[in-house]
Amino acid sequence: MPRKPRFSLAGVPQHIIQRGNNRQATFFADEDFRFYLDHLADAARKYDCAVYAYALMTNHVHLLASAEKPYDLSRMMQHLGRHFVRYINRTYRRSGTLWEGRFKASLVQTEDYFLRCCRYIECNPVRAGMVRGPGEYPWSSYRHHAFGIADRLLSLHAQIETLGSSAEDRQQAYRALFISELDAKELGEIRDTVNRGWPLGGERFKDEIERAQARAARPPKRGRPAKKAVSSIGYTAKQRRAVYQVEKLH
Numbered sequence: 001m002p003r004k005p006r007f008s009l010a011g012v013p014q015h016i017i018q019r020g021n022n023r024q025a026t027f028f029a030d031e032d033f034r035f036y037l038d039h040l041a042d043a044a045r046k047y048d049c050a051v052y053a054y055a056l057m058t059n060h061v062h063l064l065a066s067a068e069k070p071y072d073l074s075r076m077m078q079h080l081g082r083h084f085v086r087y088i089n090r091t092y093r094r095s096g097t098l099w100e101g102r103f104k105a106s107l108v109q110t111e112d113y114f115l116r117c118c119r120y121i122e123c124n125p126v127r128a129g130m131v132r133g134p135g136e137y138p139w140s141s142y143r144h145h146a147f148g149i150a151d152r153l154l155s156l157h158a159q160i161e162t163l164g165s166s167a168e169d170r171q172q173a174y175r176a177l178f179i180s181e182l183d184a185k186e187l188g189e190i191r192d193t194v195n196r197g198w199p200l201g202g203e204r205f206k207d208e209i210e211r212a213q214a215r216a217a218r219p220p221k222r223g224r225p226a227k228k229a230v231s232s233i234g235y236t237a238k239q240r241r242a243v244y245q246v247e248k249l250h
Contacts (some may be wrong), residue, residue, distance in 0.1 A: 007107050007199060007213055008070040013052060013157070015117050015194045016077070018103035019060040026059055026088070026098055033139045035087055036061070036080075041153040043080045047072040050155035053118045055125065055140040062121040064108065077103050106194040107209060109201025114159040117200065118145070119182055120190045126181075134178060146175045 008014070020026040027033055033056050044051050044065070049072055053064040067073045085098045108117050122145075125137040134142040144151040145160065148171055163173035182190075193200040199209050199217050209217040 004197065006071075006074070006105050006197060007209060007217065008067075008073065008105075009107060009209065009212060010068060010070050011066055013064055013066045013108045013110065013114060013117075014073055014105045015108050015121070015190070015200065016063040016065060016073070016103050016105045017060060017194050018077070018081075019100040021097050021100045023059055023100070026061075027056060028088075028092065032088065032091075036084055037139075037153055039083050040076075040080050043076045043083075044153070046079065047076040049073055049076045050157075051153050052114075052155060052157045052160075053121045053141045053145070054153070055121045055137070057124055057128065057139075062124060064114075064117055064121060073105070104194055104197060106190075106197060107199040107201070109199070109205040110157075110159055112202070113200050114157065115177060116182065116186060117190060119177055120187065123178070123181060142178075146171055146178070 027036070036056060037054075040051065040054075040063075043049070048068040049065055050067075051063060051065045053062075055062045065073060065076075067076070081099060088098055089095055108114060118141075122134045122140045122142040125131050125140065126134055131137045134140065135146060141151065141154055143149040144154055148167055160170060160174070164170040190200060192198075196219065198219060199206055206217040
């Protein structure tokens with residue numbers, strides 16, 4: 001069965017997740033995290049992609065990024081993957097695959113969902129019990145957004161700019177977003193969309209994607225389709241009795 005193509009639109013952010021094969025570790029030392037981030041920055045420049053948020057976990061990565069052309073994010077990830085797998089295999093004298101197949105991705109609506117997705121990504125280490133707060137984890141974009149620590153990988157998204165007129169105001173407002181965690185419904189929605197490849201956003205956003213991509217941007221509804229009532233208008237008396245008997249059986 002052929003793989004379902006990803007949704008991809010120029011300039012629209014995507015939440016990307018890539019896991020280690022069989023959930024095994026993909027990063028073993030600080031140098032591995034640095035290598036990944038350095039080569040991600042190089043690959044982003046090479047393919048005109050912008051990275052807005054990230055979290056590198058022990059056995060998987062989360063990214064929020066967009067590309068100037070459709071499918072250039074895929075090219076960026078392929079380029080990065082080749083270099084990183086070669087580096088890990090050479091450094092740790094191993095062979096074979098590192099990642100669990102191809103990465104998963106979900107288009108993200110800017111309004112209402114972009115900052116929500118940033119919070120989801122940067123709070124991953126907290127939910128995993130690795131740190132008490134996102135600022136304690138060194139391998140995410142939180143310190144850049146919340147405290148202005150320089151990060152050559154990251155691009156400034158317009159939605160971040162709406163948080164304040166100055167860098168200090170934006171950082172303060174960004175930190176305030178993390179006072180509370182996303183609720184269970186929000187967490188479930190983000191997890192479900194990225195794992196299944198559906199867009200994350202409102203109904204109008206999904207309508208726009210369906211028109212642009214000429215295919216469904218929503219999961220099919222569960223259950224059997226509702227039965228249509230059979231009209232007896234224009235039937236003879238005998239035909240109406242037959243319709244009545246059929247409807248009784250159902």
